[in-house]
Amino acid sequence: MRNKIAALLLAFVTLVAATTVRNKDGFLLATAPYAFSFPRDHYAHDAYRTEWWYFTGHLRAADGHRFGYELTFFRIGLAPHPSRVVKGRSAWRAAQLYPAHFAITDETKKQFVYYETFARDALGQGYASQRRLDVRSNGWTLTGTAQVRPVMHLHARSGNDALDLVQVPEKPPAINGRDGISRKGSCVGCASHYYSFTRLATTGTLVRDGVRYAVHGLSWMDHEYGSDELQRGQVGWDWFSIQLADRREIMLYRLRQRNGKTTPQSSGSLIAPDGSVRYLPLSAFTIVPTGTWTSPHTHAVYPSGWRLRVHGVRGELILTPTLADQELANPGGTTYWEGAVRVTDARTGARLGVGYVELTGYAGALQL
Numbered sequence: 001m002r003n004k005i006a007a008l009l010l011a012f013v014t015l016v017a018a019t020t021v022r023n024k025d026g027f028l029l030a031t032a033p034y035a036f037s038f039p040r041d042h043y044a045h046d047a048y049r050t051e052w053w054y055f056t057g058h059l060r061a062a063d064g065h066r067f068g069y070e071l072t073f074f075r076i077g078l079a080p081h082p083s084r085v086v087k088g089r090s091a092w093r094a095a096q097l098y099p100a101h102f103a104i105t106d107e108t109k110k111q112f113v114y115y116e117t118f119a120r121d122a123l124g125q126g127y128a129s130q131r132r133l134d135v136r137s138n139g140w141t142l143t144g145t146a147q148v149r150p151v152m153h154l155h156a157r158s159g160n161d162a163l164d165l166v167q168v169p170e171k172p173p174a175i176n177g178r179d180g181i182s183r184k185g186s187c188v189g190c191a192s193h194y195y196s197f198t199r200l201a202t203t204g205t206l207v208r209d210g211v212r213y214a215v216h217g218l219s220w221m222d223h224e225y226g227s228d229e230l231q232r233g234q235v236g237w238d239w240f241s242i243q244l245a246d247r248r249e250i251m252l253y254r255l256r257q258r259n260g261k262t263t264p265q266s267s268g269s270l271i272a273p274d275g276s277v278r279y280l281p282l283s284a285f286t287i288v289p290t291g292t293w294t295s296p297h298t299h300a301v302y303p304s305g306w307r308l309r310v311h312g313v314r315g316e317l318i319l320t321p322t323l324a325d326q327e328l329a330n331p332g333g334t335t336y337w338e339g340a341v342r343v344t345d346a347r348t349g350a351r352l353g354v355g356y357v358e359l360t361g362y363a364g365a366l367q368l
Contacts, residue, residue, distance in 0.1 A: 021188065023228050025049070026080040029189035030226035034180025036195060038148040038173060042223065044075060044128035044135070045193075046096070049227040051075040051128075053135055053142055055154060055167070056241065056356040057202050057219030058340060065213060067206055068105035068322060068340030068356070070114075071156050071163060073135045073142055074098065075128045098126030099333075100137040102156040102163070105340045106208055107322045114328045115158035148172065152200075152221070157207075165204035167219055169197045171275040176251060176267075178279055182224070183265035184255060185231040190265070192226030198241070198249035198271050218243055220356065233258050236361015238287065238303070240268075242317070242343055244353040247273040250310055252285055256361060270312050284311035290318070295337075297329040300363035302337050307346060316346035319355055327363075335363040 021029045027049040045051055054072040061067075076097040098121065103114035117138040119126030128135045133144035133152065140157075144150035149169040156163050173195045176182045182194035200219040205212055220241045235258050242250040252268035268280035289303035304324060308317040319341040326339030337359040343352045 023049075023189055025227075027077060027227040029228060030181050030191040030193050031188065032179035032181045032191075034193055036173070036175060036180060036193070039133070039146050039150060041193070041195070042133045042144065042150060044130045045225045046075075046077060046130060047080065048193075048225045049077045051225035052222070054222040054224070055142075055200075055219055056338070056340075057165075057200070057217055058354045059202065059206060059215040059217035061206075061213040061215050063213075064108075066107040066322075067208070067213075067215065068107060068326075069163060069206070070101065070103040070338050070356075071140070071142075071154055072101045073128070073137055073140070074100065075135075094120035094122040096121040096126065096128070098128065098135075098137040100140050100156070101328060101338075102140065102158060102161075103326070103328060103338060104161055104163075104206070104208055105323055105326055107340065110323055112323055112326050113161055115156075115161070116328075116330060116333070117158075149197075154204075160207065160210040162207035163204070165202055165206075165215075165219070167197075167200040167202055167221065170199040170201055171197070171271065174198050174249075174251075174269060174271045174275065174277045176269045176277075183267070185234065185263055185265055187228070187231060189226070189228035190231055192224045194222065194224040196223075196241075196249075196251060196269075196271075197221040198251070199243060199247070218354065220249075230255075231263075234263060236359070237266075239358040240287070240306075240308070240319070240355060241357075242308075242319075242353060242355040244313075244343070245351070248313070250313070252280070252287065252308070252310070254282075254287055268310075270310065278312060280311065285309060293321075293324045295325070295327050295329070295363070297327060298335055298363045300327075300335070302327070302359050302362050306357070317352065318344045318346045319357065320344065321357070329363070334360070336360040337362070 028047040098119040119137040135142040144152040152167040176194040181191040240252040249271040255263035270278040290305035293304035306319040
């Protein structure tokens with residue numbers, strides 16, 4: 001009995017130590033083991049430096065009009081601080097920043113538009129609650145019910161373009177990585193806590209160039225938080241989300257190094273129809289570009305089209321962008337390609353599903 005108690009105490013001390021490792025700036029590092037707790041972990045985590053709630057999806061209107069969309073809310077901690085606003089004379093002093101990105105791919109008209117906003121937590125510009133799912137940035141909002149599978153509401157508007165969508169998870173949260181962390185490198189803090197809602201039934205309205213559409217479709221949501229994810233020598237990543245018609249989903253990421261190699265800790269997940277998750281090490285998949293696209297905006301050269309092999313998925317998958325130009329060119333900020341893709345069978349050409357691809361670091365090394 002005494003040995004069992006000692007073992008339990010050791011396990012508890014190990015768990016506490018693993019979850020309280022901080023970087024030189026005082027932010028928590030994402031370390032293993034980590035046990036997710038829902039709905040709590042849907043909310044903000046101020047103890048970590050960076051966090052994002054990321055939505056992409058494929059929507060269709062009654063007249064057959066097809067759209068892809070992205071809406072992402074970021075939280076960036078300036079310094080660890082117990083309160084949301086750093087005390088001082090200026091009302092502009094802040095402890096948190098809340099950038100957000102919004103994009104629409106009009107697949108029918110072959111048009112792509114994107115917007116960004118940037119808020120501080122000072123003056124009520126931006127906010128992310130640690131007690132409920134409530135994230136805001138200059139009028140763009142994400143809210144949700146207090147459930148393991150929350151019903152979520154997205155809203156964003158800029159000019160003549162807008163989203164107002166309700167998201168209902170069809171599966172439980174899919175935990176990516178191992179032992180509660182998704183590794184990005186070999187160092188202690190080169191990781192994040194990362195889960196996904198891989199199949200969200202989506203309904204609502206989309207406004208494109210002043211025209212309002214009632215839409216329905218399928219979305220994907222990522223929630224990720226950590227503090228020191230990337231290492232020196234890493235220049236960016238290629239990230240893939242795939243939603244197959246047989247109700248399986250795939251998430252893959254390949255971290256690229258300056259020397260042209262792939263970071264060995266790159267990995268992925270294969271989600272079964274029942275929501276169970278299989279971890280995919282780098283050796284379990286291959287990603288081969290089938291072409292390139294040169295941006296007329298930044299002159300960056302991106303891969304465009306991919307051939308994928310994934311252990312546990314029969315045959316090869318071909319990913320084809322629905323529109324070549326889906327680049328979010330942000331002067332003075334982070335420029336990246338974030339685009340809707342079609343998924344087909346490499347042998348037969350049959351339509352197998354839909355997906356989204358994110359490409360960072362091609363228009364300059366990424367600074368996270």
